[in-house]
Amino acid sequence: MLVKKFPINPSHPERLCWGCDRYCPTQSLACGNGADRTPHPAELFGEHWNDEAPVAVEEKLLKVTHKVER
Secondary structure, eight states, X not given: OOOOOOOSSOSOGGGBOOSSTTOOBTTSOSSOSOOOOOOOHHHHHOXXXXXXXXXXXXXXXXXXXXXXXO
């Protein structure tokens, strides 16, 4: 199964729902759960939302690795 690459800064994030890997248009959500569309992280946190993510993820992985090794 092929996984879609998640766009870091899409040009028009308001046009899609970002809740799953379908990336449905705002007017025709395929999930059918009756909820509003899920906003892209760039809409919530700004265009530099991903700058600190790799460091935070790396730190969490190191903590988990050290706990397992002990």
